[in-house]
Amino acid sequence: MLFPTFTFAVFFLLVFIGNWLLMPRPRLWKPFILLASLVFYGWWEWRFVLLLALSAVANQLFATALEKAAGAATRKWLLVAAVAVNLGVLGWFKYYGFFVTSVVNFLGVFHLNADLPLLRIVLPVGISFLTFRVLSYVVDVYRGKLHASSMLDFAVYVAFFPYIMAGPIARASEFLPQLAGPRDPRRVDTSRAFFLIFAGLAKKMLLADYLATHIVNGVFTTPGQYTSLETLLGIIGYAVQIYCDFSAYADIAIGVSLLLGFELPDNFNAPYTALSVQDFWRRWHMTLSRWLRDYLYIPLGGNRKGQTRTYVNIMITMVLGGLWHGAGWPFIFWGFLHGGAQVVEHRRLDIRKLRARRRLRTTAPASVSTEGAPSGLPEIDTRPWGGGAWPRLGVFAFVTFAWVFFRSATFGAALSVLAQLFRGWGSVGAAVTPVLLLVIAVGIGIQYVPRDVYERVQAGFSVLNPLLQGVALAVGFMLLDVLGPSGPAAFLYFRF
Numbered sequence: 001m002l003f004p005t006f007t008f009a010v011f012f013l014l015v016f017i018g019n020w021l022l023m024p025r026p027r028l029w030k031p032f033i034l035l036a037s038l039v040f041y042g043w044w045e046w047r048f049v050l051l052l053a054l055s056a057v058a059n060q061l062f063a064t065a066l067e068k069a070a071g072a073a074t075r076k077w078l079l080v081a082a083v084a085v086n087l088g089v090l091g092w093f094k095y096y097g098f099f100v101t102s103v104v105n106f107l108g109v110f111h112l113n114a115d116l117p118l119l120r121i122v123l124p125v126g127i128s129f130l131t132f133r134v135l136s137y138v139v140d141v142y143r144g145k146l147h148a149s150s151m152l153d154f155a156v157y158v159a160f161f162p163y164i165m166a167g168p169i170a171r172a173s174e175f176l177p178q179l180a181g182p183r184d185p186r187r188v189d190t191s192r193a194f195f196l197i198f199a200g201l202a203k204k205m206l207l208a209d210y211l212a213t214h215i216v217n218g219v220f221t222t223p224g225q226y227t228s229l230e231t232l233l234g235i236i237g238y239a240v241q242i243y244c245d246f247s248a249y250a251d252i253a254i255g256v257s258l259l260l261g262f263e264l265p266d267n268f269n270a271p272y273t274a275l276s277v278q279d280f281w282r283r284w285h286m287t288l289s290r291w292l293r294d295y296l297y298i299p300l301g302g303n304r305k306g307q308t309r310t311y312v313n314i315m316i317t318m319v320l321g322g323l324w325h326g327a328g329w330p331f332i333f334w335g336f337l338h339g340g341a342q343v344v345e346h347r348r349l350d351i352r353k354l355r356a357r358r359r360l361r362t363t364a365p366a367s368v369s370t371e372g373a374p375s376g377l378p379e380i381d382t383r384p385w386g387g388g389a390w391p392r393l394g395v396f397a398f399v400t401f402a403w404v405f406f407r408s409a410t411f412g413a414a415l416s417v418l419a420q421l422f423r424g425w426g427s428v429g430a431a432v433t434p435v436l437l438l439v440i441a442v443g444i445g446i447q448y449v450p451r452d453v454y455e456r457v458q459a460g461f462s463v464l465n466p467l468l469q470g471v472a473l474a475v476g477f478m479l480l481d482v483l484g485p486s487g488p489a490a491f492l493y494f495r496f
Contacts, residue, residue, distance in 0.1 A: 002490065003201075003252045011040065012256065015161075019260050023183060030152050030179070033160070033260075040161035044125055051089075052130070056151070056158040058085060059134040063141040063148040075142060082138045090131045094327050126165045128324055132291055134158060137172035139295055146173050153179050162253040162260070166246070166491055168267040169287040175262070183261030191462030193258035195454075198476055200251030204491070207443050208245035211237040215431050220407050223420040227429035231420040233436065238407050239400040240443035243271065245492045246285070270447035272399070275391045276384045277341040280399060288324075292317050307350055314346065315339040330405040330414060337402045345384035396444075 002008060015036045022029040042049045062082035069075045137154070140146035149157075149172070157175050219226050219234025226234065250267035257264045267287050274280035281289045297317040303310040315336070322335020385391035408414035461472070 034156050037159035037161040052159050056155045060151050060154045062138050066142050067148045079142045086131050129167050132169050149176050162256045166249045168265050170264050191458050193255040195458045196251040196255035200248040203244040204248035208241045211241040223417045227424040227427050228421050230429035230431045239403050240440050244443050249491045272396050272447050274395050292321050311343045314342050334402050334406045348384045
């Protein structure tokens with residue numbers, strides 16, 4: 001069931017009414033919202049509703065056992081078992097085919113034939129997001145940051161339909177406390193909710209889907225049929241498409257949750273305005289970035305074990321982050337590119353700090369010790385490339401280049417797209433139109449609009465008469481229907 005469809009509109013209207021009617025009666029409300037979430041997920045494939053149920057039961061058992069276990073060794077082994085089970089399920093559905101194909105290809109280099117069974121396994125929608133959500137719950141219980149909840153509360157957290165397909169990756173510590181108390185419909189920020197939903201639909205239908213059908217899909221499917229300029233715009237167009245598509249889902253998910261009385265964490269903050277690759281990951285898919293930091297990078301040692309170990313931890317985190325997105329070497333290479341870029345940036349800052357310490361030693365009085373006195377260092381710009389337009393342009397160019405491997409099914413396909421950049425500069429190409437250029441410009445430009453402008457628009461909408469609000473929304477949705485595509489397309493991150 002897709003958000004921008006009539007089916008979802010009817011579904012959500014019924015859920016919205018039932019949600020507020022049953023809210024004062026939690027014993028009825030929780031089963032109702034759980035059932036609604038299972039219907040939403042089962043609309044795509046009912047067989048995988050069982051997967052949600054098994055995931056909820058298994059991880060609740062692990063969390064309960066962890067909370068009751070006395071010995072440190074027992075608790076550690078329970079955590080290891082929980083991680084192994086969850087990653088094992090994810091690996092079976094998402095990486096089995098990739099693993100078998102990689103082994104066969106590797107043995108083929110040595111002229112060895114391996115007759116390994118290659119099964120056709122259907123990938124459950126949102127399984128990567130599901131895995132990270134339930135792991136955050138189990139790990140936080142293990143760390144003592146969260147108490148094991150009731151089975152019903154945890155099942156609602158696992159299956160909650162606004163974020164089940166593609167995030168945001170709301171942690172149990174962010175969501176479960178909201179189930180504890182009743183919510184008042186009079187306190188719901190409806191203006192922000194409708195603004196987010198409408199903005200999400202606009203980005204999806206008017207920008208992302210337009211770019212997909214008018215340039216991106218063609219360039220990445222048959223690059224030889226496009227000129228170099230068309231290819232360049234196709235590559236940039238994909239950068240805009242994936243941002244508009246993914247952030248649109250996040251906006252709609254957050255808006256729908258607000259109407260139900262729940263707060264979800266923001267997932268994007270103008271990522272293409274970043275001044276460094278590190279800054280990009282503070283702005284892009286922020287719930288994933290924080291998850292990788294808190295549950296992978298820091299447990300690996302973070303930056304506490306010296307420079308070399310820090311660089312290794314960064315590379316491991318980003319490569320695994322790439323693998324999380326998809327089962328393929330291009331995804332791994334995409335993660336490697338981002339990891340390598342961040343290592344370069346960290347190294348640049350480390351060298352800058354080292355030079356500052358040396359200058360301090362040479363200028364400080366002999367009687368003053370500077371060892372272990374970071375407070376004595378002169379102020380250092382923590383932006384690897386400084387500020388201004390050039391760093392932003394450079395980071396955007398790097399991120400856009402890396403997206404080519406993210407979008408391509410194979411290395412060969414990615415290299416074919418990149419090679420086409422140098423083969424056909426003799427003509428412009430029919431795909432280059434004023435509308436295409438405008439859509440790309442808008443997709444990038446909206447990220448440079450100051451946040452307070454959006455806040456003022458929301459505030460202005462909130463003070464309108466309810467009748468005028470309804471008229472404004474009706475006109476807006478009608479325009480989306482007229483200007484948007486004839487049929488809704490699935491969100492890109494559904495396949496992750």
